[in-house]
Amino acid sequence: MSRAVNEADRAAEDLLRREAREARARLALPVALGVAQVAAGIAQALLFAMLVGALLGFGNAGWAELGLAAALAALSAGLGMAQERTLVAAGEAAKARLRRTAFARLLEEGPADPRPVGERAALVVDRIEALEGYLTRWLPSAVLAMAGPALVIGAALLADAPSGLILLVAGLLVPVIMAVTGIGAAQASRRQFEALGRLSGRFLDRMRGLPTLVLFRRQEAEAEALGQAAAELRARTMKVLRVAFLSSGAMELLAAGAIAMLAIRHAAQLGAGHPDPVAGIFCLLLVPAFFAPLRNFSMAYHEKLAARGAASELAPLLAPPAGPPGLILEEMPRKLVVTFQDVRLTYDPARPPALDGLSFRVMPGETLVLSGASGAGKSSVLRLLMGFRRPDSGRIALNGQDATALRPPELRRLSAYVGQRAHLFRGTLRENIRLARPEATDAEVEEAAEAAKVMAFARGLSQGLDTLVGEGGFGLSGGQAQRVAVARAFLRDAPLVLLDEPTAHLDPGTEGEVLESLRRLCSGRTAIVATHSRAAQRMLGRVLEIEQGRAAGARMAGE
Template sequence: MSTHSKPWVKAEQKLGFRAARVPIALGAAGTLCAIAQAAAAARLLAGVLHLASGGAALAAAGAGFVAAALARAYLALLAERQNFELGAAARRRLRGQVLAALLGLGPAGLRGRHSGELAATAIDRVEAMDGFHARWVPATALAVIGPGLIGLVALHTDWRAGLVLIVAGLFVPFAMAVAGIGAALAARRQFLAMTRLQVRFLDRIRGISTIVLAGRAREEAASLREAADELRVRTMRVLRVAFLSSTALDLAAAAAMILIVVRFLGVVRGDEALAPIALFMLLLVPEFFAPLRAFSAVYADRMAVEAVADEFAALPTLPPPAKPAEIRSVAAHGVLLSFDHVSYGWDEARPVFDQLSFRVGKGEILLLTGASGAGKSTIMDLILGFVEPQAGKITVNGASLEALVPAARAKMIGWIGQKPVIFAGTIEENIRFGNPAASDTELADAVRWAHLQELVNNLPKGLQTQVGEGGFGLSGGQAQRIAIARAFLKNAPLLLLDEPTAHLDPATERDVLESLRHLALGRTVVLATHSSMAMDFAKTIGARRVDLDALRYTSWRE
């Protein structure tokens, strides 16, 4: 855990304790029942020794024992279920936050991050927080409340024995601190080292085919074994000290027991009043230490937080969405897009383009060309609103793009990229992704215009065929046609085509371009490409061209 994740852990802790009031109260009630049960058992045992009188009182103690046991069982059951709900609620909340942050950052903000890694934060790291909220938080509170309650009752009943208990109880954290501060620090580092080994193992397993095909399986297995052995030796060095704190707990419990026996041994001598008290005190000893044991058992849950805190703390907190200065909609038919002296760079040292200006009129087509890295995708991201221009202005029908509410902007724009993402689901669901409210006729038209009819007819389940993860594998051209069908269905007046044929072979490229010709009719289109066939296609439908290489060349020369 680094320093910047500390406030995050603190905040989680605060939230955790606030949410855990009910299960903590249930636990405290359980402790009270345990006290009552110990009192009843003490009276019964005294009765066995003929040191307590009264058949009626004994019957009452028996009934009390049964009632207290039933109540404890029920309270423990409730607490366990409540604890689960604590963990579930915390996971739901954290997952919601992570997903909101990822959605808020958008594709430009997550540029260069591994989606598997991000998914691990949204899934595995969120799951790893379960133990903290469901177990550590209640156990920590009860490690104070439980012994506290029992200590008070003991003090009240017999102050000498009570004092013994309380001193023994305070000895536990004291001994843990003396024997364990160094060890705890080292243990924390050790826990991180262990986590790193797990990550390393995971990484090697994921890349196993790279290792196998390079013929290095034996070497890597040996180095994994070595790393694990080294970690074991170092970990055990720490654990040998760390376990001393558990031993301190055992020792304190044993000492308390013996001291209480000593306190009563000489004085009871068959005293009917004192004997049940002596037994009560002895029966309280294990109950007194039980919450402390439970607390040291959830140590790993607390440590697990350290391993994931950095990733959570690094997620951006989203600013509340700024209200656009002027909210206005743009006419649904026909869009005029213009860039007015727009500049953008991913960082200051590397401007992508400077003072770029162009206009695309209603129903016109603009062809963007240039080497990869020249800024074609950046222009798309600017229009889509994933990034903001550093200077200059982008307008749509005369209105500044920033002034549009995001939903209005999204409604206006259709987009097809290099490699469309096919979601796990049916082909129909994937097409309807473009517009869930579309009618069946509109869907059928989109399928026809995107030249998907042939594919769909050849599949036994037609539009209901499962695609995406675990489904039918679509070729690049087929996936691109689904993207075109999506765009048809969305029917937006401004169409952005970002290298739509980059990964296709010439025959498929020709087909896809044919479908695009139909899609482009009547829309304002920006087409970025470096395929010569796509450029020729753009020329045949009367596109104007902006060559970003030439622009850059000129701006460098100046």
């Protein structure tokens, strides 16, 4: 257990270091603005010391110093605003880049990723949001926590050496305080993110399955389980906040101690002929400028702890790919021969293999229908051909070449896929079809829609293919949505067609229409269809029976 935790911590640290290197160039300007703000604060403290000294009868500062102090105050405020804007821009750029990478990795893994949809959404949204604080708060504040106090201590040493030493000792105590208050904080933050992920994932998954829960009268039990998960998150969040308040209180106590030490030193001399009263007041006024970067550093320290907890979950997803990336196709083959030779695949060692020595061959222009009971291994064949899984043993060949030598995205380039339920996004029918090949022309989209019989119902809509449909295909029937999926496959025009129960949820009349479109789609291409449908088995091609991951027998279509 401890070994796994150590590996997760190392992976999280590696991720944070990589992101720090990526963000270094964007953070140079905010750090420079922060240093300029500290310098303006030192000059402002000197001018105020001169003005206060003049009021007490030490020196002759006047309106010029007051005007300059006001100008410096305005400059400091402007520098702070500029710094905040540059940090926000850097954070947004970093989050956008991380989300692009994370989303691309999730798309690459596809069905191979065992996490529920809710957990994946939490990874892309919440975990990456937590990394923003590390990049835009912790990294700049860590640099300014050294550069800012160093400037202030230098100014204090020039004015009064003992005062500079007092501030130096106070600064050296800050890491000690943070170490004491931060013991266990990283672990508490990690547990908080784990609780948040469980709650987010459970809530989204249960909302998606709400009709089923109501059907089986489990809504009250699930509501109680969600309440328990929310209570756990609340408790873990309060633990993290307790550490944050303790650290802030310790920092304020240290600042008060530094002011008290400086006040004791200079107050004793002011009443007995202080050699330089303005320098004494100046050293007292330097304390806020000295502790401002350290306070920011202390607050950002908890951003680091939160980021470390988030990074431990993001690291496996964002880690650089191990081993060679695989080959890229020089050109798209026009014909494909698919060969499975003694292929074995196991998802869980404790369960029987999904494929146990499966062998078959599909020639160009041939359609192979995989038949068998649920769990026999039909969908596993499609996952292997799309690169979402790698076989444990055996050989998968495309035109005689090892398919596993290709990058998984290259395998997916070779195929057009139609699943059980077509997912349509909010947009027009034309936009949903064009997802298969974004560079396609309007004429090509319309030709694909005609081939899939989408135009048969689109002509009756108010705006034809430019009619807007809702998320998930809202506004269309199941058969119409499936025809849009078939139109995508026509538009993709890939040499390999993969169909997974394409008519599972259709009535017999609609099934016949969709099967006719699928028959035209498979014509001239290599096609593999996983289905229970007797109509599909009779109409589409050669049938291969699969039992427990093995080929049990073959028959021709119509038999």
